[in-house]
Amino acid sequence: MERLLKPTFWKVVGTVIFVLGLYTIYLRFTGGLAAVTNLNDHFPWGLWIGFDILCGVGMAAGGFTLCAIVYIFNIKKFKPIIRPTILTAFLGYLLVILALLIDLGRPWAIWHAIIMWNPRSVMFEVAWCVMLYTTVLFLEFSPVILERFKVEKLLKIIRGITIPLVILGILLSTLHQSSLGALYLIVPSKMHPLWYSTNLPWFFYLSAIGVGCAMIIFESYLSAKAFKKNLEFDLVSDVGRWIVVVMSAYLTWRFMDLLLNDKLNLLFVNSIETYLFWLEIIIGAIIPIILLAQPRIRLNRVGLFVSACFVIGGFLLNRLNVSVTSLQASSGVSYFPSVYEIIITLFLVTLGVTIFNLAVQYLPVYEKTKETIPIEFEVISDDELKTEPATK
Amino acid sequence: MKRKAFLIDITECVGCGACYEACKEQNNLPQTSDDPLRDSLSDKTYTIVEQRGDFFVRRMCQHCEDPTCVSVCPVGAFTKTEVGAVLYDESKCLGCRYCMQACPFQIPRYEWGSVKPRVQKCIMCYDRVKNGELPACAEACPTGATLFGDRDEMIEIAKQRLAENPEKYYQHIYGLEEVGGTSVLYISPVPFEELGFNTKLLKTALPNFTHEALAKIPTLVTVGGVLLTGFYWLTNRKNEIAREKFEEKKKQNLRGEE
Ligand code: SF4
Ligand code: SF4
Ligand code: SF4
Numbered sequence: 001m002e003r004l005l006k007p008t009f010w011k012v013v014g015t016v017i018f019v020l021g022l023y024t025i026y027l028r029f030t031g032g033l034a035a036v037t038n039l040n041d042h043f044p045w046g047l048w049i050g051f052d053i054l055c056g057v058g059m060a061a062g063g064f065t066l067c068a069i070v071y072i073f074n075i076k077k078f079k080p081i082i083r084p085t086i087l088t089a090f091l092g093y094l095l096v097i098l099a100l101l102i103d104l105g106r107p108w109a110i111w112h113a114i115i116m117w118n119p120r121s122v123m124f125e126v127a128w129c130v131m132l133y134t135t136v137l138f139l140e141f142s143p144v145i146l147e148r149f150k151v152e153k154l155l156k157i158i159r160g161i162t163i164p165l166v167i168l169g170i171l172l173s174t175l176h177q178s179s180l181g182a183l184y185l186i187v188p189s190k191m192h193p194l195w196y197s198t199n200l201p202w203f204f205y206l207s208a209i210g211v212g213c214a215m216i217i218f219e220s221y222l223s224a225k226a227f228k229k230n231l232e233f234d235l236v237s238d239v240g241r242w243i244v245v246v247m248s249a250y251l252t253w254r255f256m257d258l259l260l261n262d263k264l265n266l267l268f269v270n271s272i273e274t275y276l277f278w279l280e281i282i283i284g285a286i287i288p289i290i291l292l293a294q295p296r297i298r299l300n301r302v303g304l305f306v307s308a309c310f311v312i313g314g315f316l317l318n319r320l321n322v323s324v325t326s327l328q329a330s331s332g333v334s335y336f337p338s339v340y341e342i343i344i345t346l347f348l349v350t351l352g353v354t355i356f357n358l359a360v361q362y363l364p365v366y367e368k369t370k371e372t373i374p375i376e377f378e379v380i381s382d383d384e385l386k387t388e389p390a391t392k
Numbered sequence: 393m394k395r396k397a398f399l400i401d402i403t404e405c406v407g408c409g410a411c412y413e414a415c416k417e418q419n420n421l422p423q424t425s426d427d428p429l430r431d432s433l434s435d436k437t438y439t440i441v442e443q444r445g446d447f448f449v450r451r452m453c454q455h456c457e458d459p460t461c462v463s464v465c466p467v468g469a470f471t472k473t474e475v476g477a478v479l480y481d482e483s484k485c486l487g488c489r490y491c492m493q494a495c496p497f498q499i500p501r502y503e504w505g506s507v508k509p510r511v512q513k514c515i516m517c518y519d520r521v522k523n524g525e526l527p528a529c530a531e532a533c534p535t536g537a538t539l540f541g542d543r544d545e546m547i548e549i550a551k552q553r554l555a556e557n558p559e560k561y562y563q564h565i566y567g568l569e570e571v572g573g574t575s576v577l578y579i580s581p582v583p584f585e586e587l588g589f590n591t592k593l594l595k596t597a598l599p600n601f602t603h604e605a606l607a608k609i610p611t612l613v614t615v616g617g618v619l620l621t622g623f624y625w626l627t628n629r630k631n632e633i634a635r636e637k638f639e640e641k642k643k644q645n646l647r648g649e650e
Contacts, residue, residue, distance in 0.1 A: 029507060030507065031505065031507070032503070032504055032505045032506045032507050032509060033504050033509070034504035034505040035505070039504065040504065041433070041434070041492065041498075041500075041501045041502060041504075042498065044489040044492040044493050044502065045489065045493050068620075071624065072620055072623045072624045072627070073623060073627055074624075074627035074628060074630070074631060104486050104487045104488055105485075105486070105487020105488075105489065105502070105503075105509040106485055106486050106487035106508065106509065107486075107487070109467075109484070109485065109486045109487070110486060112467040112484055112486060113466050113467055113486070116467040116468055116484055117467075117468065118463075118465055118466055118467060118468040119606070120463045120599060120602070120603065120606065121463060121464050121465060121466045121490075121602075122464070122602050122605070122606065123464060123465070123466035123488060123490045124466040124467075125606065125609070126466075127466050163624060167617060167620045167621060167624070170616070170620055171612075171613055171616050171617060171620070174612065174616060175609060175612065175613070178605075179605075182602060182605040182606075183490070185601045185602050185605055186460060186463075186464055186494045186598050186599070186601055186602050187493065187494060187496075187598075188594065188598070188601065189496055189590065189592050189593055189594070190496070198601070198604075201605055331498075
């Protein structure tokens with residue numbers, strides 16, 4: 001406890017952000033969105049949708065990427081980092097819901113989507129994905145809590161349904177990641193042609209897998225530093241290789257898309273959009289591909305980490321470009337987030353980091369995962385088989 | 393009842409603002425400006441008259457035939473009625489503002505300063521139209537620049553005017569085909585882009601775009617589910633075989649020791 005209360009630089013910063021955030025929420029719920037945001041009739045979606053929702057959901061993509069790797073493709077060596085990754089995804093979704101409650105004009109009506117259906121609406125699909133996937137993530141994470149409080153019966157049930165849960169989770173995130181892109185399919189005449197494409201859902205999906213891998217690296221690196229857990233990092237160098245594959249596919253597809261739609265000339269127009277487009281592509285795809293293609297960098301802790309940061313940075317820029325930059329020109333107004341909007345975003349990030357830290361301290365998130373992985377038997381790799389003395 | 397529509401003839405509009413005043417009164421909207429030419433659409437103003445050079449252009453919700461706002465609203469707060477009016481039900485709305493983001497004409501307005509905000513726009517005076525009356529603005533128009541009636545009839549009148557006075561009119565009926573057609577039609581003496589209309593709109597109704605993506609979901613879920621289960625089964629089978637072999641060898645070894 002004493003250690004928790006000892007003030008450090010980051011704790012002070014965190015507390016300040018926390019207080020400012022609560023104050024902003026108070027203003028928001030007493031004065032409406034006008035009191036705290038720069039949003040208006042011409043620019044109804046801003047930083048909160050662009051960063052808190054689009055990026056938040058994307059950053060949680062590590063969860064489903066890793067689940068697929070471990071449970072479906074059976075690459076079990078990643079098991080030790082599955083819990084922290086699922087925790088991050090779960091927290092990510094909780095924060096997305098919190099962000100929604102702040103951004104929605106009538107948050108008390110959020111449950112309407114459960115009973116008032118409009119299956120023609122992408123937003124309807126998004127709403128259901130958020131609800132279902134958050135539940136799935138909670139169930140996937142629940143063994144950690146159940147273990148901590150020794151609720152054996154429930155634990156058994158949950159373990160029994162792990163694989164169906166994982167499959168459901170992967171399907172839901174596939175739908176959800178891509179449907180966030182699909183939200184923008186409806187505005188062909190409003191969006192800048194460098195970003196508008198009927199392939200937007202696919203671009204969102206592919207880049208989410210890319211950033212999912214990057215998040216796995218990012219988290220392993222940071223938790224290795226913060227919690228002195230060294231073992232995780234050695235596993236993740238391979239993930240860097242996958243990033244090269246995924247991001248190359250993404251890059252090729254995006255340029256093919258521009259080519260096939262006769263938009264290549266737009267790449268050389270002197271405009272803010274063109275610059276931001278190039279920035280996004282260079283930071284998010286070209287640089288990390290070049291870096292990670294070299295074993296020297298991929299096998300180097302810092303090199304790997306820095307490359308992952310590029311992917312994440314490019315991803316964030318891409319989502320903000322889609323949600324803000326690409327719509328700026330047609331809206332006829334220029335939008336820049338207000339101080340309050342930025343505070344809320346920082347508030348959510350701080351909240352996420354704080355809860356993650358607390359969870360790691362009080363729950364067996366980084367516990368030895370031997371018994372806790374709900375499969376019926378221990379997996380024996382071919383190597384083990386060979387080295388087993390019995391086989392001599 | 394048949395589909396209704398407005399026909400707004402820009403050559404006839406004198407910019408008097410009678411429609412603006414009538415709308416304010418009909419819908420109990422507060423005064424926001426003394427001069428309708430200086431006002432803009434807002435949660436308190438459903439229609440305005442804009443001056444564009446020598447011409448006056450009324451702006452209001454287009455009451456699209458396949459309205460984007462209706463299709464995007466997750467909870468169905470927007471509906472297209474049988475007469476063509478597009479209505480909003482605040483008791484369903486979440487305030488997500490997707491309707492505003494998605495409307496190709498940038499019409500819906502929001503009560504930004506309210507803690508119980510609503511989305512606001514022209515409602516084609518649905519209660520009046522339902523009872524066979526004219527919308528307040530059409531009734532108030534002194535010159536006949538705003539006509540209202542069955543959509544087919546309005547289209548006929550518009551076509552007739554274009555055909556009879558080709559030198560007076562630019563040969564296009566705005567709203568006939570834009571985004572799949574709307575219930576507000578315009579005819580004008582000059583090309584529509586000169587009057588600030590969005591002339592780059594496609595002829596297809598926008599909901600078609602998302603419909604294609606949404607239609608793929610069932611396939612994606614089924615195929616994806618089968619593939620994932622298959623992969624899981626395959627990769628696990630390999631391990632299981634390995635385990636069986638391992639156990640087998642272990643047993644043999646034990647026997648050997650005995
Ligand atoms: S103009 Fe916009 S608000 Fe009006 S019906 Fe069409 S999509 Fe809806
Ligand atoms: S703001 Fe309200 S009416 Fe508009 S799309 Fe969202 S829920 Fe529907
Ligand atoms: S139809 Fe009614 S609500 Fe719409 S602009 Fe005319 S008077 Fe106003």
